[in-house]
Amino acid sequence: MEKPAFQSTEPESLEQLLGDCAQMTPHWVVTPPPGRAPVPPRALHGVQVPRRSARLLDGMSEYGD
Numbered sequence: 001m002e003k004p005a006f007q008s009t010e011p012e013s014l015e016q017l018l019g020d021c022a023q024m025t026p027h028w029v030v031t032p033p034p035g036r037a038p039v040p041p042r043a044l045h046g047v048q049v050p051r052r053s054a055r056l057l058d059g060m061s062e063y064g065d
Contacts, residue, residue: 011017 011020
């Protein structure tokens with residue numbers, strides 16, 4: 001009986017999972033789409049945030065609370 005080309009098995013350990021991912025890395029090559037260069041923060045004057053979003057963020061705890 002011939003063995004199937006691909007066998008789906010659960011990894012036995014994190015090391016095995018990382019090894020499997022490392023072997024697949026060449027298949028995951030992604031080229032970023034052409035776009036504009038990042039904008040420096042000082043150039044972001046006049047940005048408007050919807051009131052709902054501002055209230056949501058205001059109600060969140062600060063980092064490290």
